[in-house]
Every structure is written in structure tokens, then in C-alpha cells.
Amino acid sequence: MNAWLNRFPLSASADPASPSETAALELSGACPDLKVSLNLQKEMGDRFSISGDPSGYHLSGGETGLLYGAWHLILSHAANDLCSGSVESAPRYALRMINCWDNPDGSIERGYSGRSLFFRDGKLSYDPSRIQTLARLMASVGLNTLCINNVNVRFPAQKLLEEDLPDLARLAALFRPYGVRLMLSVDFSQPMRHGVPTADPLDAQVQAWWAETARRVWTAVPDLAGFLVKADSEGQPGPFTYGRNHADGANMLAQAVRPFGGVIVWRCFVYNCRQDWRDTATDRPKAPWNLYAPLDGCFAENVILQVKNGPFDFQVREPLSPLLLGMPKTQKALELQLAQEYTGQQIDLFTMAPMWKEIFEDMPEDRISAIAAVSNWGDDENYTGHPLAAVNLFTYGLLAWNPSIDPRQAVSRWIALTYPGFTAGEHTLLTDLLLSSRRTYEKYTAPLGIGWMVTPHTHYGPNPSGYEYDLWGTYHKANHEAIGIDRTAGGTDYLSQYPADFAQKYASPEQCPDLYLLFFHRLPYTWRMRDGRTLIQRIYDDHFEGLAETRAMRDTLLSLPFPEEDRPEILRRMDRQLANAREWCDVINTFLYRLSGIPDEHGRKIYD
């Protein structure tokens, strides 16, 4: 199975040497009857233009532009919305990245679709035909950069820069004709594996080691995109060990890779992960801003800070990370997570496009210069575990190309390609279901922006106090009267990290949008919402509604004519989602009922 490319098998003998050759090959394979002339204009790069006349279509573009234009034609043709007018298209961001959290032993951190497609038994090990499918999936939606190994670099991943480099070069060659450049997560302390007594970024030996390593690596893989670094975070080594800051660390690496056109993507996911739950002075969401904002302007020009969409960690709902609105003199990448770590683990449906729309409503497109997403694929036959989770990978590609894409259109396009046999009515049913799936999931899980009520470590299923007395800085402090953390000026003052007009939206509980209410405010259960309901009644209502919507979702899925290769898996997972929704609904309601003693106004069953 090939996700949305099922209908476009590549001929077994295909062995294109360049993206423009791939473009021609894909077109002739997928649309043999479509007349398309290709006009390579190297300077166009990723861009393409299409015009149509009675003789056929004329596609112009750079090496990769032709490939993306070819896929535009193929997918539009297949979805029956190929228009006759002319098209000009250019991607919003030059780096459109996928980050795989794959470990050399073949496991995938937060992977829910099987084992790694790249690694096994400590080494690169893969099926070339599956690699080709990945490359085609990426190219078909315009993704061009792939970091293959986990940001938590565990031995022997370091060998990718050492004796496994020839293997890496062979893998890069498989991706190259599809316009996909590889990237590597690197271990900041790696020089110390080679006799250098320190990893201090200001040490000349360290700098020399990285410079020489970059030379070796780019000699083997000349189009490597760069290095991805998780430093001083959750146990990873970094510049703090040597009393240096993150600009020192990133810039040292940037200098090493600059001669080869490489970039350093430096993650901003840094916080105190050994926090004492008794410490109320520390508020974890404040950490990234406090650490990085003072360094604005200090980073080399080939450094990109990669910032998660929210200040915590991929919760169902978080406000925008303030770093994404700040640091005007620094290049930034937005980091999303396709892997459904906290959002249902590819068991529960959670279509992300509507969430991304909200992010870009809050963040002007030009605040970032690159975009990344943690992969949701693995070696499951269908790549994404849940057949319907492929919609997130597909729509992420469209978003990375054009962040103002309409979520409905993007989801609808994926359905048209994946389930072409659906009637218009069935198509609409599934579109609506996928688009509403995030709100449904949000309703039955943690209430009103509170987050973190998941089972510790696994992050699936409810555990409302699981992280409450733990080291991770993720507390709700619910007691018999109230719940939430006050993050306004009267509390931890996290809110002050935003521009004033942005902060304004959230500053008072009377004005704050409901779904962010408990992220920013600590409120009594008897708080009156704008619609007249009490806070606790709103939470009960949401949870009962989320469960009811999940039941309805199941009925809808049962009614749809999914093909035989998808249907059993979709229905099996739907049953698991329904059980999960019931568990969440009952556990959260019981948890708050036990605390508050306030019954549901409508007399629905809340367990003692």
C-alpha cells in the first residue's frame, strides 16, 4: 500500500537520475494520456508554472519545480479538478522538513506505525522500494528535507558520521531523484568519542573536529541539508556543560557546515525536566522564551531555531509559543508533530489541519522561514498505522508549501485521492468527520486547555493526576474549589512574553477564549462562563458531548464503503477510540466530581 499514491504505482524499472527525470517518468506513468511538455529552467528551483492550450499542458520549473509541477498535474487530474487556466506556484518555505525520531535499534520514539523504515540492529537497513515510496510521498506534496534519526541521539547513531557514512550516502542517493535532501540529528558531545577531551564550543580542538567532520560528511553526501540538534534538553548534552550559551553552541556548528551550504536546525525545546512539584516560582512554558529571547541577533545566519507550536509539548491545545512571535533577528522554524503522541496515537482520529490553521491565524507566515513536522510513519504496511492518519502527512505537505491552504480543501483532496470510489455524499461525510475529529478528541480529553492529564510516559489514555507530583513542570493543581494555573500578571506572568495586543486576548478570564481558559487562569468550578454555564458544568458537558460524538463518528465510519484493505483496521481502531473516549469521559468527570462534589445538572451518570 502506498497511502494516497495507491493508484500511481511506479514502474518497477524506474531509476531516474534527477528530479526533472522523475517528473517526466511520474507523468508518463500516472497520466499517459495527458500531453505535457516540460521546460527546465534551473533558476526557478522549487517553483513551477503551468499553462494549458489545445496542444496540452506546458510545465516550466527548476529541477525540483518540474517534479512538484508534475505531481500537481497528476494529483489534480486524479482528483478531477485539473483546471485549464494557468498556475504559478512557489513554496512559502525553502525547508519543508520531516523529522523522524527513529533509533538505530529500529524503534521509533513516539512512533505508532511500526518499526523504523531506516534502521535495524544498530545500522541503516532498509527496503529500497519502501524508501522510494517514502520519497514519492514526500515529493508528491512538496516536502524536501528529511531528518532520519531521533533528536535524542543514542549510541550507535553517532556512527552515521563515522563508519556508517558510506551507507548514509547510499540512502541519500535513493532520495535525491525525488528532491529530498537528508538531514542528521547530531550528538553535541560527539568529539569526545574521538579523543577530544571536551565538547566546549569555544575550544579550538572541538571546532576543528566539527569542521573536519563536516568536510568528510559533505564529501560523502554533498547535498546534505544540515544538522538537527537537541541540546541541553531532557538529558542530551549541550553547551551549558561548559558555561556557554546556545548561540555559542549553534554558531560553532554553523561555522563548520557553512562551507558546504549546510544549516544548523537548533531545537528550542529546553526546560527544567527535574522540577520539584512544590516549586511554584518555576512555570515550564516560560522556559523557552527566557532562554532564547535574550539571544536574538546572536545566531549565525545559517542557524534556524526550531520552535514547537506551543510552549509546552504538542498538547491537544496550547496557545502559540511566544518565541514564534518574537526574535525578529533570528531565523525560526515551526515544529509540528504528526505522530499523535498526546492526540490519540493513531488509534483515535485527530485530523490536524484545523489546528494548524489556528496557528497560522495567530502567527503571520513571515515570522518563520522554515517548517518541520515529526513524522507519523513507520514500517506498518500502510505507513501511518491508522489508514486515515495519512491525511495528516498529506495535508502537512500542502501546508508547508502554502500555509494559507484551506483545511477543508486539503482534507477533501486527500479523500478524493485515497477513496476515489466515494460518492459526493460519502466524501462530504468523511470530510466533515475528519475536520471535526480534533474538537471531538479535545472534548473528551483534558478540559479547556489544561493539558497533561494523560497516562505518564505512554501518553495514551487518562490519568488526571499522573503528572501532578512529578518532575516535568506540568501541573493543574486541581483542589476541591478550583483548577488551573494563573499565568497572567497576577500569577506566573507567562502572558507577558507575548506582544501586548496578543496577550490582551487572554488576559482576563472574562475575555479569554473558552478553550484556552484553564491554560491561562486558575478558576473556581463555579466560575460562570459567558454562556451562563458554570465551569464544571461546561467540562462535564464537553466530556459527555465528546463521547457522544465519538459514538456518532463510529456510526458514520461503519456506513462508509472503505476498501477491504482499510476497512477492518479503521473499524478496529474506531472501537478502541470509543473505549478510550468512554474512559476519558468517565475518569475526568469522576475526578472533578470527587474533588468538587458538584453533580451534573442534567443528572447524567458520573461515577463516585
Added chain:
Amino acid sequence: MNAWLNRFPLSASADPASPSETAALELSGACPDLKVSLNLQKEMGDRFSISGDPSGYHLSGGETGLLYGAWHLILSHAANDLCSGSVESAPRYALRMINCWDNPDGSIERGYSGRSLFFRDGKLSYDPSRIQTLARLMASVGLNTLCINNVNVRFPAQKLLEEDLPDLARLAALFRPYGVRLMLSVDFSQPMRHGVPTADPLDAQVQAWWAETARRVWTAVPDLAGFLVKADSEGQPGPFTYGRNHADGANMLAQAVRPFGGVIVWRCFVYNCRQDWRDTATDRPKAPWNLYAPLDGCFAENVILQVKNGPFDFQVREPLSPLLLGMPKTQKALELQLAQEYTGQQIDLFTMAPMWKEIFEDMPEDRISAIAAVSNWGDDENYTGHPLAAVNLFTYGLLAWNPSIDPRQAVSRWIALTYPGFTAGEHTLLTDLLLSSRRTYEKYTAPLGIGWMVTPHTHYGPNPSGYEYDLWGTYHKANHEAIGIDRTAGGTDYLSQYPADFAQKYASPEQCPDLYLLFFHRLPYTWRMRDGRTLIQRIYDDHFEGLAETRAMRDTLLSLPFPEEDRPEILRRMDRQLANAREWCDVINTFLYRLSGIPDEHGRKIYD
């Protein structure tokens, strides 16, 4: 290091052929100046008698009796309390067992002292000199039966009855001169590994397979004590699969081993481990009685039901299991746990002798015919992880021989043997500390018999709601007003499983001993205890006291002149215990304060 036998090294060339030879050898090695004449009277078995006159000591006993008498002389001599009068001694129970939960891969389930001393890489693999030390440790305190493998029988442990049988015979030969007989945990479904299509105990093929297997096994190890079985429990196979009851299952095995003098030790730790937390009709402590009591009189005479001391699972405090007071027509063994699964994991001090005293105060000695304890040893140099945890292994041996042993005397004896250099004052300080350690641990952990507020799975450290919405049947249902489960006639009626006079003690919250209060009753935080305190104040007080006592315990340990091989480890673990006590104290107090909103009357710090 050899725990309490440090001062009694065995000569390197020792290779005794029988327990009586071992007795002579140990005496001449440990007390060369003591004149002892040995008089073997085989019919005396484990029993021994000692008389003294001016010519020396005269020791009479059976093969093993001489060995136990020899150790009595050696240890009394070493502890300076060898009396000149005569001694007659016989063990209360013929089977004095240690159960090891060792897996073939070398891990130990709930082991806190390193890896297995018996297994590695899927096979028996051991250091003969350490095996000899284990055997001597057991013999020195009268223990005579050793089950070497985990009751959760995981592949390839089955091979102990198959191709690994010759290896087992060699191991048994090492233990034999020390009077220790081996036992094996067996997989009830093992016939199905050998082409038998079922494991139904009433099936003739199954019966024939076990009969033939017993013949093979006892041919290789003629003095094997028997089989230990965990059936239909936590995923282990059992007779329920075939619609048979546990008497059917146990009796089938009993018949197979009877010709060889073997016994079947059948564990009664069976309950629904997939309970829905919403289900209030099921009360886990009721499970063993409900299952086994109706089968009284149905078990073969070489079957022994092995019953944990409490109805749950080795919590800090549980009332006696009702099975231990019932089933008069059935042989029963008491099962204790030396491994500190819920009681501090050999980091926190928890001396068990006072707890065992309470058990035997509730249970007349003659209600059981055998005794077992889950081992607390492993391949750590000192065998028990914490040097002071050896006291539990030592005193368990004394208890198994004579359950009316005084805890203070037993602990004091262990200290005299282990730390002979202590002054009388130091000796008393450590004795008092060890004897009080269980109450201290109890005070800072789960309140008043409630149990289960541990971190799920690992079972170390506090997590007051960790099991609250889980499948294990272990709930406290604390809400803003009250905590606990009513197990009286007005509630789950667990209490009715006891004899009336025994139940009487616990039936009303006014009469119920404080430390069992929340095991049997659900009570409001404002409940007035007999001493006038409210329930919640009592809980706060206990926790603050437990923490303060732990601090004092640390001061005491610092003041004691432990030898250099023990001191650093003892102090390191003490620091960890103190951190753990602080965490427990604060988390439990905060948890209940958040629920109740009731502050500490004495204004001590409870975190919000």
C-alpha cells in the same frame, strides 16, 4: 561478603557429602576450640538436642538436625549467649521455604539486590561458591526448601523439566549437603509444549504426561520437594481454561508427584486483574476466599495452598487473609515477602519481624503446616542490596523454625552476629531503630491501612491516585469529604469472611484499631478518632512524624560504627530513604489537603 556468616568462612576444600558431615565441618571451622560430640539419630530428622557437661557439648539429631544443632552452637557461641543447660529444638513446620522469583534471563521479578544467582541467558548459570554461601545462609537459620524460579513461568523456564534437567540435578547436589531441597515453579500448560492438545487436568493424556514428567524429574533429583504453581492468576494458565476448578488442577499434579514424595504448593493469589474501576460490586480482597473456601476438603493430602498474609498483596499493612483462619480440612502455607516490593525496595529500612509477630498473634500457629517467603536476595555482593535488609532473611529463618520467637531477640541476634564490634549501647540503638522501622515507613506512606498509593508498576514512591482508575481492584475513592472502602456488612461485606469473633474487632469504626481503620471503613475527614483528633489531622500527624523519625533514623545511623564494607552503602540508601519519606509526606498531605481543604491544626507546611 556472606551476610551474617562473614566471620565463618568455609574452608576452600570443603566438600561434605551429607548434612551431618557438614555439621562436623562447620563446627570445626567456626569453633575449633569448642568440644562437641555428634550423635546421629536418623529418626530425629530436623530435630536436635544439646546437653553440656565438663567434657563438652553433646549434640544429637537427625541428618539435618545435627546441622541445625551445629549452627545453633556456632551462632550462640559467636553471639556470646551459649548456655550451659540443655536444649531441645524442633521446627514448627516441616517445609520452611524460600521462593525466588528469578527468570531464566537473569532478571528477578521484584528483585532489589541485583541479578539472579541461578540463571543467565536463558539457562542455569551460577557461581558454585555463591551457591554454597546461599546454602549455608539457609542452613544456619534452619531453612530447608528453595524454589529457584519465578511463579510467573516464562519461557524458557519450562526447560528445567526438559533438557535442562541434568543441570538442575547438578545444582540440587550443591544444596543437598546443607539440607536444602529444591522446588520448581511449573507452567500448568506445559504438556501442550509436547504435543498434548490440551492442559485439561481431567484429560488422561495430560495426567499421563505429568506422571511421566514427574518420574523423569524425580529420577534426576530424587529429593526434589515438589512443584509450586501460580494458576489462573495475572495471565498464568490454569484449570479455568477447561472449566475445571483449582482442586481439579492441584490434585492432578499431586497425583503425579505423590509416588516420589513430592508436594504441590498451590498459590491462592487469584483475583480479577481486569476489573473496571466503575464496578463497585467487586471487591478484590474477597476474591481468594470466594474461590477457595468452597473447595475445603477437596484437595489431595500432598497439596498445600499457599496464602499471602493479607487478602491483597503484601501492602505495608493488611489484615490477616481470612483463608488463613478457614479451610480446616486443607493444608495451608503462609506466604510472606522478604523482597520489599511495596515496603521500600531495600532502599528504605523496613524490618519485618514485628509485622510477622502481629500475623501470628492473629493466626494460631497450627492453622498452617508450612511457611514460605519470597526471597530478597540477588547477586549484589552483600546478597540483599541493603546490608541491613539481611535481618529480614535471618529472622525469617528463626520465625519459620519457631513462630513465637520474640522479634527483639531475633533482630538483636542478627546484629550480634553481623556487627560484633558494637558496644551494648550501639547494639541497642540499632535494635530499636530496626524494630521501629516498619512503623516509621508506615507513617510516611499510605494512611491507616489504605494501601496502594504507590507509583504504579514500580511500586516505589507515592502516587495517591496511580491505581485509582486502573484495572487492579485497588481503590480508595477519596473525594472532597471522605476516603476508604466500607468492607463491613453495610458495604462490600468482605468482613463476613472472617470468624465472627475476629470480625468483631474491625466491625465498627469506633472499635476498629486505628491502623486498620481505612481498610475496613469509609470515613469523613472530620471523623473523630478515639484520641480526639480528626481523621485528617491524624493522617497529617502520622506523615509529619514519619518524616521526622526518618531524619532521626539517619542521625542514628551516622553515629554507628558500621564497618567500612557496609557504611557507605547504608548511608547512601538512608539519604534516598529520607528523600522518599519527604516525597511521601508532602504528596499524601497535599493530596488530602487539596481534596478536603482542611489545613493542618499545627500550621505545618502543606503545599497547595
